[in-house]
Amino acid sequence: HLDDGDLVFRRGRDLMSALVLRQGSGSRFSHVGMVVREADRVDVVHAMPDEPGRPGGVRRESLQAFLALPLASDAASLRAPALGLRQQAALRSYLLSRIGSPFDNAFELSDDSRLYCTEVAIAALAAAGVQLRPATQVAPLLREPVVTPDGLFHATGLHPMPR
Numbered sequence: 001h002l003d004d005g006d007l008v009f010r011r012g013r014d015l016m017s018a019l020v021l022r023q024g025s026g027s028r029f030s031h032v033g034m035v036v037r038e039a040d041r042v043d044v045v046h047a048m049p050d051e052p053g054r055p056g057g058v059r060r061e062s063l064q065a066f067l068a069l070p071l072a073s074d075a076a077s078l079r080a081p082a083l084g085l086r087q088q089a090a091l092r093s094y095l096l097s098r099i100g101s102p103f104d105n106a107f108e109l110s111d112d113s114r115l116y117c118t119e120v121a122i123a124a125l126a127a128a129g130v131q132l133r134p135a136t137q138v139a140p141l142l143r144e145p146v147v148t149p150d151g152l153f154h155a156t157g158l159h160p161m162p163r
Contacts, residue, residue: 056103
């Protein structure tokens with residue numbers, strides 16, 4: 001059972017995923033999104049770079065589309081502990097307000113006018129009052145350290161969900 005704010009990680013099969021996975025030895029995941037629910041529908045809000053025929057940015061799509069076999073070879077979900085109703089509402093409001101925001105090609109956590117996938121999750125949790133300290137990595141050609149999906153996956157305070 002997935003709730004608003006649960007994190008869904010995937011290991012992608014595309015070129016961008018291969019580049020992300022090379023940022024750490026033994027990396028498992030290349031992308032992350034966060035759950036938003038509407039009755040029985042489970043969607044994922046996440047940030048993607050430009051794709052052929054589709055502009056990049058923060059988008060909302062069904063969990064099934066996010067984890068479709070052509071896109072994902074592995075997946076897992078984590079939950080931040082003890083999110084109360086107000087925290088979930090704040091997190092959900094943040095996620096929905098960021099749909100359509102441009103993708104952060106510079107991967108800068110210090111600027112939230114553009115967002116990359118882990119940045120969306122970190123900022124949404126912060127809007128709910130949850131401060132994570134995920135591992136950062138220095139990547140070639142980037143001005144500041146970046147948080148990879150694996151860096152977020154291993155952050156203290158997140159708990160695995162049963163499959």
